[in-house]
Amino acid sequence: MxxxxxxxxxxxxxxxxxxxxxxxxxxxxxxxxxxxxxxxxxxxxxxxxxxxxxxxxxxxxxxxxxxxxxxxxxxxxxxxxxxxxxxxxxxxxxxxxxxxxxxxxxxxxxxxxxxxxxxxxxxxxxxxxxxxxxxxxxxxGVSAPWRHLTGRECPACRERLMYELACVPEPRPVRCQAADCRCTGAGCRCGMPGAVEGVQHIWPRDAVIGAVAGATPSPTN
Structure with missing residues (x-):
């Protein structure tokens, strides 16, 4: 699954x-x-x-x-x-x-x-x-290893609060850190497969960059 x-x-x-x-x-x-x-x-x-x-x-x-x-x-x-x-x-x-x-x-x-x-x-x-x-x-005394993706905006909320998990190799998970940026389910412009209502937006890095550029995102996992 x-x-x-x-x-x-x-x-x-x-x-x-x-x-x-x-x-x-x-x-x-x-x-x-x-x-x-x-x-x-x-x-x-x-x-x-x-x-x-x-x-x-x-x-x-x-x-x-x-x-x-x-x-x-x-x-x-x-x-x-x-x-x-x-x-x-x-x-x-x-x-x-x-x-x-x-x-x-x-x-x-x-x-x-x-x-x-x-x-x-x-x-x-x-x-x-x-x-x-x-x-x-x-x-x-350290913070979580999520690194800001400068200049990248979320395909859902359009805020530039996209962060990638820097402690793993590519393709790294990327998520939007905007507090109210949650999937709205079917029809959400996030492009996440499955349209899971209420979940925090998250994608593999190559998928979300493609979505921002107007390409079809690849599977979530």
Missing amino acids: SSPHHLHATAAAASLHDALSGLEGHALAAARDAIVGTSAFHDIPLASPAWGRRHALGGHGDPTASIALGAWAPGAPDPHAALLGDMLRQLDQAAAHLPGAPGQDPLTRIRRAIPAMSVHAATRTTEALEHLDRAARRRL
């Missing part, structure tokens, strides 16, 4: 992946500062009955590593590592019923499942991932 709801969910997952990578970077730095003899840092073995034998810092697809990062931080668990571990546990619970091998990065499992989700499930997934993304970015 493909709809603007699915594209919103895919964009939310990509933004959260970017934020988790930022948390992981801070957690790695804290761990480096906390460990004496950093030359042996990457050789520290970890054993987990749930995830199998791992080696330290296998990436944010490895919850064992995130928990260890918090334990290594000086004095008290590093707040970035603690939040990363908590978010991975939440994502793992959300992905538990989805296809994928045990121990696989839960966010990857969610991302791969989005195209087959119902509209309702895609909407709920977007809300959940955006909630985690906001929390991660508050901790990091």
